[in-house]
Amino acid sequence: MARPFTIETPTVQDAVGIATVHTQGWREAYGHLLPESFYDEATRQRRIAGWTRTLSNPDDPLTTLIARDPGGAVVGVATVGPAEEDEQFPAVCTEQLYMLYILAEHYGTGVGQQLLDVILGDRPAQLWVARDNPRACSFYRRNGFVPDGTVKIDARLDDLAEIRMVRRSGEG
Template identity: 45%
Template sequence: MPSIRPPRPDDAEAMAWVHNTGWRETYSHILPERFYDDAALERRRQMWRRILAEPGERRLAVADSAGQVVGLAMAGPATADDPDRGTPARELELNVLYVRPGHHGSGAGQALLDAVLGTASAQLWVAEDNARARAFYARNGFHPDGARNDDEEFDGAEVRLVR
């Protein structure tokens, strides 16, 4: 199993790549290419550089296998910065959790989730039709609370899971 550690500033490039690849592999059937193309990768590079420079209240972790970032997770205080999503249901929100496909089933996803959430009550948003992710979160005590976000850009909906 990969080791879990806090990210370093020089991990921004690898984190952006894992994040972008995760979007491509998970959402290419429901989102246009602009969400995971080269321009999206560059936006994610900039985003991770900024976050790693000033993490604030965010909880961050990466999965490292032989010196290579193979997964990442980020959680922070739950906010309702998108009015369509409604009031936060929990104190913490899982914002990002991606593991490279070659490391699915390795325990990296579980270790990353544990690293950024522990046993805290939390919420997250997941594509309604992402059966793999929903099963993973259900094993970790998450269940739908009825909140739903339909987005015109997204061929489907996101549902909020809470624990």
């Protein structure tokens, strides 16, 4: 039985919870791919500051939603917005899923699906995901996303290989 999660728009007071899920989500998803410096306390503190700025900016073009457990704790976060344009990797959709992280203790509860359904529905979109993250790739495939053959090596992420996955109209 799925746990009763609440999906809502965060406020600036949620910055710590979001940064914690963001950082812990990275540790749980990429711990075998990236060094500790990508999810240490200094990184979490930078993310708290970044999320505080983002959530304080009413003109931010991205939409973020959080998932709360019955006790009110933030256990998931998702962000969508206009697709990132890049000379080397031009956008193939107008919308992009920038992140979807949930804490590992909530894997299999349906909260990731609930977040995706609410924030994106079945609209066409693109996303970038670590090539060596089979759990995430499988989740996105179940939701109509398919790799389009584009791979980028992200120098900001210790040369992590990411693949672009795309969901066209009517494939959700």
